[in-house]
Amino acid sequence: MTTHTANTAVHPAWLPDAALAPLRTRTVAVLGEGVCLDTVRAELADARPAAPAEATLAVARLDASDAAAGTSDLAAALGLDPGALPTLPASGFAIVRTAGRAVVLGADDAAALRGLYALAREHAVAALRSEPHPDGVTTSAPAMPLRMLDHWDNMTVHPVMGQVERGYSGGSIFFADGEVRTDLSRVRAYARLLAATGIDAVALNNVNVHAREARLLTDGLPDVARVAAQLRAYGIRTFLSVSFGSPRLLGGLDTNDPLDPGVAAWWAEAANAVYDVVPDFGGFLVKADSEGQPGPFAYGRSHADGANVLAAALAPHGGTVLWRAFVYNHTQDWRDRSTDRARAAYDHFAPLDGAFADNVIVQVKHGPMDFQVREPLSPVIAAMPRTRVALELQVTQEYTGHQRHVCYLAPAWREYLTFPLDGERTVAEIVAGTPGGGAGQARPSHPAGGIAAVSNVGDDEFWTGHPLAQANLYAFGRLAWDPTLEPDAVLEEWIALTFAGAGPAALPRIRAALHAVMAGSWLRYEGYTAPLGVGFMVTPGTHYGPSVDGYEYSPWGTYHFADRDGVGVDRTRATGTGYTGQYPAPWRDVYESRRTCPDELLLFFHHVPYDHVLHSGKTVIQHVYDSRADAVAELDDVDAQWESLADLVGTAIPTALDTRVRERLAEQRRSAVEWRDQVRSYFFRKSGVPDATGRRIY
Numbered sequence: 001m002t003t004h005t006a007n008t009a010v011h012p013a014w015l016p017d018a019a020l021a022p023l024r025t026r027t028v029a030v031l032g033e034g035v036c037l038d039t040v041r042a043e044l045a046d047a048r049p050a051a052p053a054e055a056t057l058a059v060a061r062l063d064a065s066d067a068a069a070g071t072s073d074l075a076a077a078l079g080l081d082p083g084a085l086p087t088l089p090a091s092g093f094a095i096v097r098t099a100g101r102a103v104v105l106g107a108d109d110a111a112a113l114r115g116l117y118a119l120a121r122e123h124a125v126a127a128l129r130s131e132p133h134p135d136g137v138t139t140s141a142p143a144m145p146l147r148m149l150d151h152w153d154n155m156t157v158h159p160v161m162g163q164v165e166r167g168y169s170g171g172s173i174f175f176a177d178g179e180v181r182t183d184l185s186r187v188r189a190y191a192r193l194l195a196a197t198g199i200d201a202v203a204l205n206n207v208n209v210h211a212r213e214a215r216l217l218t219d220g221l222p223d224v225a226r227v228a229a230q231l232r233a234y235g236i237r238t239f240l241s242v243s244f245g246s247p248r249l250l251g252g253l254d255t256n257d258p259l260d261p262g263v264a265a266w267w268a269e270a271a272n273a274v275y276d277v278v279p280d281f282g283g284f285l286v287k288a289d290s291e292g293q294p295g296p297f298a299y300g301r302s303h304a305d306g307a308n309v310l311a312a313a314l315a316p317h318g319g320t321v322l323w324r325a326f327v328y329n330h331t332q333d334w335r336d337r338s339t340d341r342a343r344a345a346y347d348h349f350a351p352l353d354g355a356f357a358d359n360v361i362v363q364v365k366h367g368p369m370d371f372q373v374r375e376p377l378s379p380v381i382a383a384m385p386r387t388r389v390a391l392e393l394q395v396t397q398e399y400t401g402h403q404r405h406v407c408y409l410a411p412a413w414r415e416y417l418t419f420p421l422d423g424e425r426t427v428a429e430i431v432a433g434t435p436g437g438g439a440g441q442a443r444p445s446h447p448a449g450g451i452a453a454v455s456n457v458g459d460d461e462f463w464t465g466h467p468l469a470q471a472n473l474y475a476f477g478r479l480a481w482d483p484t485l486e487p488d489a490v491l492e493e494w495i496a497l498t499f500a501g502a503g504p505a506a507l508p509r510i511r512a513a514l515h516a517v518m519a520g521s522w523l524r525y526e527g528y529t530a531p532l533g534v535g536f537m538v539t540p541g542t543h544y545g546p547s548v549d550g551y552e553y554s555p556w557g558t559y560h561f562a563d564r565d566g567v568g569v570d571r572t573r574a575t576g577t578g579y580t581g582q583y584p585a586p587w588r589d590v591y592e593s594r595r596t597c598p599d600e601l602l603l604f605f606h607h608v609p610y611d612h613v614l615h616s617g618k619t620v621i622q623h624v625y626d627s628r629a630d631a632v633a634e635l636d637d638v639d640a641q642w643e644s645l646a647d648l649v650g651t652a653i654p655t656a657l658d659t660r661v662r663e664r665l666a667e668q669r670r671s672a673v674e675w676r677d678q679v680r681s682y683f684f685r686k687s688g689v690p691d692a693t694g695r696r697i698y
């Protein structure tokens, strides 16, 4: 299979012309220099130019120096009262609306561009709600200093994993046939979409760095520079995943030992070469000592030693190392009950707090296992107060239905981000480095890290396979910018923008139907798949569809321990693996006790008999039977909601989009029924307990 033919038809996603049209029909002025201001000019190219003071839309860059100087010149140029110019936070923008005019001010050129897209969003949402946006000033700045998407893209097609690691949306937008694509127009279109959400960093290649991709760091640099130029125009910095084994693999050295001076010199040279061609290069993303990737353990060195040698190479250039904490034993003996994969990241990393260089960010998956539909938050996030930590999420739906199932993930992410993990601060505050010091807050603030997620796009016509999975990409960017946004409000924005051209009669109907289809889809997916936080009942390898015992006797450390009497993993301090002890108060005790452990995480922390009664009042076994049936039954309404839009197909809803959604809804139903029946039958056969409602269990 080759991937060299780029799909030329690209769905405009949340930036259709209709969403930009209200801006392009105004008279405009764009003030200031910068590559992103050139992008602003290109976005508004159809608009009629006007003098700044007369323009009905003005976009300007308000540098800190202007602000300090009282901003009077800029204000005069824009025809504004100097007092009307807001103070802009770093990387932030403001929109000033007065009597039919809008002035967008960015703290830098990228911020001005983001402000322009924010204005388009406000227009679209106002149109959806049929409420004009009120006059006044709105100021906005990113909560997270780093808002990154990681691509798991390979340059060549991997025999098992495909081109994009498991890839649910076609081939890579960056690579084809072992090379960086010649035509980067899709990359540019992607960067534009990301800029409208607030994303500011992209890692181009898979964290599993194969031999070909490793060479992006050396002979691939001119091509990396071409990609970086596309991303830069939208305020996005380029990162590369690099192999810890590069000094040997690429440099011909006889060691990768991070404390070897020759190794340090090799990395320094490699970094110099990157910055020669990409002066604003972001840095390196590293998966080391993880699932077969090389790392410092081979030399008896710590992960701090490993990260710091790369950090030293990048530091003179202002670059950052994102060092992943996904380190565990993937060749475990399933008979060994003392090893608990959930413990691994904390056991490896927490003792290293304070040992990482200032330009290292430790990147931690949200849960201690691996992006399951339900996991507790990783205790590592709260365990390293002297270390910059980034939260890692999956926009790509590896364990949540492969972009064949509708699964709007913003409600899950919002739950993680707002979880008070150290008892005082939320996960968002910890990784953002939000200063503490509130009344009664005893814990010091963490240094600022950020947030990263695995991207879900490919060269598919709709970017994401399932057209509705575009909403996840949109929502990730928006929550990275502002973790306090409500998932329903973000969904509303996405609908307003994506269907901006639908017209006032169709739009409210699309809005209502998509809310019904998408808002509760994460809990629905949880409802028909693995129950009560137990995780890993997927088909090994592909990770799609049910295989309840698929990983039970494997080396991966992902077990549910179901037998005739009960199910779940005992991770308590009292009788289990002791994992609960990795949490700060109050969670170490909340999770330790069956009485206080939330139902949805019960089987993550406890091995319980099937007749254990949940807080919901149901037994575990009856919950397994009921939830799977209820979740599948909800799909009737999902189908009916989409069907209710049938008369809009061909006008407000493109025919190709409708065809794709219908195809995916049918597969979701088939797969969900498969999940329901296999999980229920499995537990019936193990336990012998009949379903209290008398439904047929196979």
Ligand code: GCW
Binding pocket: 152, 165, 206, 207, 208, 287, 291, 326, 370
């Ligand atoms: O669980 C695993 C996935 C791998 C992935 C890995 C990781 C990129 O199945 O495909 O490799 O997680 O996050 O590094």
